[in-house]
Amino acid sequence: MAATATNDTTITAASTTHILVFPYPAQGHMPALLDLTHQLALQGLKITILVTPKNLPALTSLLSTHPTSIETLVLPFPPHPKLPLGLENVKDIGNSGNAHVIAALSRLEGEVIQWFQSHPSPPQVILSDFFLGCTQLWATQLNIPRIAFFSVSAFLTCILTHLWLHLDKLPTSNTVKFSDLPRSPSFIQDHLPSIFRKFREGDPDWEIVKEGMLANSKSWGYVYNSFDALEAEYLDHLQKKVLDQGRVYIIRPLSLINHTGPDTRYDVLNWLDTCPDSSVLYVCFGSQKLLTEPQIRALALGLEQSKTRFIWVIKSDSSQQVPDGFEERISDRGVVLRGWAPQVEILNHKAVGGFVSHCGWNSLLESIMAGVMLLTWPMEADQFVNTKLLVEYTGSAVKLCEGENTVPDTDELSRIINESLGQDIPQKAMAKAMRERALQEVKTGGSSSTNLDELVKELSLIRVPKT
Secondary structure, rough: OOOOOOOOEEEEEEEOOOOEEEEEOOOHHHHHHHHHHHHHHHHEEEEEEEEEEHHHHHHHHHHHHOOOOOEEEEEOOOOOOOOOOOOOOHHHOOOHHHHHHHHHOOOOOHHHHHHHHHHOOOOOOEEHHHHOOOOHHHHHHHHEEEEEOOOHHHHHHHHHHHHHHHHHHOOOOOOOOOOOOOOOOOOEEHOOOOHHHHHHHHOOOHHHHHHHHHHHHOOOEEEOOOOOHHHHHHHHHHHHHHOOOOEEEEEEOOOOOOOOOOOOOHHHHHHHHHOOOOOEEEOOOOOOOOOOHHHHHHHHHHHHHHHOEEEEEEOOOOOOOOOOHHHOOOOOOOEEEEEOOOOOHHOOOEEEEEEEEEEOOOHHHHHHHHEEEEEEOOOOOOOOHHHHHHHHHHHEEEOOOOOOOOOOOHHHHHHHHHHHHHHOOOHHHHHHHHHHHHHHHHHOOOOOHHHHHHHHHHHOOOOOOOO
């Protein structure tokens, strides 16, 4: 545990408010909550971040930026019989391990309660990831408010809330319709969110997941990394129909960390400088997903046949190998990057006109902020829900393929890529329009900025009743 911190030199009305922040240790979750933590620290809030030892390095930049207003509570990761010894982050096991990680972290309850009770000036609020709904029960014991942070869409939250509440009443047919939600969306069973689809009734870990998800609606408030322009109807539904206390804040965190990578990043940006505007397709499937060999071969052939300029980011895993001779054949118009890539910089380059993505929420938001049209290939988790939002509801994306194990037809792949990049299709214009609407929200005085100010104001008024 770090030494007790003093406040930054900037003092605001919220400077006496102390918050315990508990991020969920997964790549799709942790960065966004840490970005929000940065913004709250700038507003003068005192913050303690609960973290396990191996996840502490993720806080390095944040702690160096706020050396006096942010401290840490470092607790050992509770052992779990279904998790490898020493594992503390989902990236080391994949999404299949979420239930076990959630269950393990719920066992920190006793230590956290004891820490609160012995602290001379304990936090007045818990701000935690929505996967950590167990913290709502902790907050109830401590008689303090808990805020749930969602690193996913409000649309997904609406879907998940319906599923958990109606677990015993879901149809046995292949299609599930959500008639109580705006637009009455429907999904086939295989496209439902993975955190629900993998649920096993009676399994102790999965029961903890379910109870935590249901507990979220008891929170003092919800905070979303989203935009009104993207999903206002679902944010409104949550505020009026789901959340008991009705506080929903939409805040788009600004990136705190300036990611730096190997020198090849400069090479790829320099290469983009030589390409015509909106002529390059960026291809990347996030930090977790590995494509199968047939999928890699089909995608490579589709890219080659399309004659389109592209940048393809491939994992450095030994199983992720492009076909022999592929890089030589496309060397005049394509770049294959292995491992890390400067995604935000690439997407914001004027030469990039499309993004083949699995449609994870963070990648989706980055594409919107860059005004780049998505070509969607959802595979798991929340990706099918996100795809429906963009392809069907906002019209700012093109469906390319779908399915975790689907091997796309190369001719069809080539055709869609060629038409999407080479023609003035409506999705391109809509992607640029979404960007402009999003920028209006995040600028000073916009709804995102106003929401942050309102959240800080509300937090400054919280006082824990004396017992």
